[in-house]
Amino acid sequence: MKVLALSGSLRAASINSALLRAAARLAPPKIEVGVFRGLGALPLFNPDLEADLPPPVAAFHAEVAGCDALLVASPEYAHGVTGTIKNALDWLVSFEPFIEKPVAVLNASPRAHHADDALRETLKTMSAVIVEEASVSISLLGAHLDEEGMVAHPAVARAIRAALAALHDAVMLRHSGPGPSFPLP
């Protein structure tokens, strides 16, 4: 299973980015988590460009089309989503492979709810499938953990592993299709 991880922060020391890198390291062999590094290179969304996509957007689309699920972690800026994560989603609004894509929304600062609420509203409007069991809250703000610290922290590592397992189950369920049919003789 391939998971594409998107961080809504471009800050080098971002705890959301660190959380996603920790998830990539903690993932079991059956789950490949790739942290997308190109969100900062996306141009600001412009519908006029959709007919002839800029190369960074085309690369982003290819990654989204090629993954089984998305893992999103994004901070809250001024009681709102970050421009970076919303811009990335704006480029996916009319992108057909995104529809019904399973998405887990991690929340590293559970006391903040505006951005989390807004992100979920947008994802639902875009017909993504939010996997609630995989959308865990982990109180990392103020915990002073970097990627290494998260991997080494038993409770944090457990929460990340649980989120990935739940995301895996949701993807498997989605791929399993309908059960066998038993026509009457």
Add this chain to the structure above:
Amino acid sequence: MKVLALSGSLRAASINSALLRAAARLAPPKIEVGVFRGLGALPLFNPDLEADLPPPVAAFHAEVAGCDALLVASPEYAHGVTGTIKNALDWLVSFEPFIEKPVAVLNASPRAHHADDALRETLKTMSAVIVEEASVSISLLGAHLDEEGMVAHPAVARAIRAALAALHDAVMLRHSGPGPSFPLP
């Protein structure tokens, strides 16, 4: 009075951008409305860049510092703010001249409320002063009016002029300072 107008859409045929250009044409001589053209050139917000601002951000900051008020018009994308307008605001979060700046939020599609609500929440969190009397709703979605059409449409032109007059009053009130003091003899 100088008003800086920000459109949350980069689309050439954007009704929000047309609305702001119409406002610039309808403004009386005492109000100068300048539509900012550089939002699409702003890099995605990165706190690591704040110590040495990229030139497009420095130019944006200078425009914001030099205006008396802001006029914002932005569409709703997938039940959320546009990445473009939120990214612009992200660059203003810790910019001191933005604090207590009078802002009018125009809404060209009153049936949509998610983006309008989120924009107001963010502006309040950033300590802007939302001028309610100037934050008018004008049902332009589906009205098929371009900039010329808006300028020529009596009801639309009246709404725009009323918004500008209210914004002017709010700025004058802000600049007037306290009334005279009457010390007892």
